[in-house]
Amino acid sequence: MRLDGRAIKVGSIPADRLVQGALLDKFLAVTWGAPAVVDPTTRTIDLQLADLVGASVAAAHTLRLTCEAPATLAVGTEGIALAGDGTDDLIAQTDAAGLLQLVVTCAEEVEIIVAAGPTQLSPMLDCSTGATISFIPA
Amino acid sequence: MGIGDAVKPVQTVTIDELASKLASKFGKVTWGEAGVEGGDAIEVALQLVDMQDEILAKPEIIRLTCTATATMALAGGGVGTVLSGTGTADMIIELDAATGTFDLEVTDVNVGTITVVGGVTQGSGIVDCKNIADLVFA
Numbered sequence: 001m002r003l004d005g006r007a008i009k010v011g012s013i014p015a016d017r018l019v020q021g022a023l024l025d026k027f028l029a030v031t032w033g034a035p036a037v038v039d040p041t042t043r044t045i046d047l048q049l050a051d052l053v054g055a056s057v058a059a060a061h062t063l064r065l066t067c068e069a070p071a072t073l074a075v076g077t078e079g080i081a082l083a084g085d086g087t088d089d090l091i092a093q094t095d096a097a098g099l100l101q102l103v104v105t106c107a108e109e110v111e112i113i114v115a116a117g118p119t120q121l122s123p124m125l126d127c128s129t130g131a132t133i134s135f136i137p138a
Numbered sequence: 139m140g141i142g143d144a145v146k147p148v149q150t151v152t153i154d155e156l157a158s159k160l161a162s163k164f165g166k167v168t169w170g171e172a173g174v175e176g177g178d179a180i181e182v183a184l185q186l187v188d189m190q191d192e193i194l195a196k197p198e199i200i201r202l203t204c205t206a207t208a209t210m211a212l213a214g215g216g217v218g219t220v221l222s223g224t225g226t227a228d229m230i231i232e233l234d235a236a237t238g239t240f241d242l243e244v245t246d247v248n249v250g251t252i253t254v255v256g257g258v259t260q261g262s263g264i265v266d267c268k269n270i271a272d273l274v275f276a
Contacts (some may be wrong), residue, residue: 008250009155010155011154011156011157011158012155012157013155013156013157014157014159015157015159015160016159016165026144027163027264052163064260065260066260084234115261116260116261117258117259117260117261117262118258118262124264125264126163126264127258127260127261127262127263128199128261128262128263
């Protein structure tokens with residue numbers, strides 16, 4: 001904040017200034033880690049909640065995850081499945097660290113896109129980034 | 139003038155003071171003027187704007203639903219992409235990346251008002267979808 005009485009310049013406030021008043025924490029974004037190969041038909045991938053400047057947010061929130069039909073989604077070691085565990089339409093909650101481990105299973109040698117979205121109980125979420133998981137042998 | 143008069147309170151920060159990278163995180167669905175009914179169909183454009191009502195050109199993903207007697211599709215020659223549900227009352231679309239627009243065609247053989255609403259879904263960013271489109275079929 002300027003102390004010289006001049007107005008704040010138009011277009012000058014970046015996201016990290018929203019930290020005042022905890023406003024930044026009101027807007028969350030979904031980020032994805034790198035997929036890990038478990039076996040030929042199983043992959044895991046971590047979803048981490050972040051704020052608008054990319055810092056991890058440690059909070060449990062509910063979101064909906066869907067994927068293409070040949071694959072199914074389940075919750076791994078982090079997070080809780082609320083509905084649809086083992087299907088292509090999963091409602092889950094991140095753990096207190098804002099982390100959700102997804103287990104993606106697919107018997108076909110294809111690439112699977114996983115999309116997150118808000119649902120009942122979700123906060124304001126930017127889910128515009130999805131994850132692509134390959135089941136094509138290297 | 140005391141220091142209190144010189145310092146701009148946080149509460150007076152306005153939308154236009156947000157940096158464009160931050161402001162573009164928040165979209166709003168708006169609707170253009172409905173076209174003239176022809177062949178039981180009416181065209182209307184969905185336009186994504188930012189919080190200052192300026193055009194926001196990004197390929198946002200939106201779910202559209204309408205009154206159950208009607209169906210929706212991409213207008214002939216229009217921009218945007220239907221991801222699923224074309225020819226139904228429940229469609230998921232991706233806006234044209236260059237314009238933030240989707241040209242919608244709504245068809246209904248009945249007489250009356252058809253309401254079209256947008257909403258966030260898997261893959262969406264943070265979008266205000268409270269504006270609706272009412273289309274009057276004669």
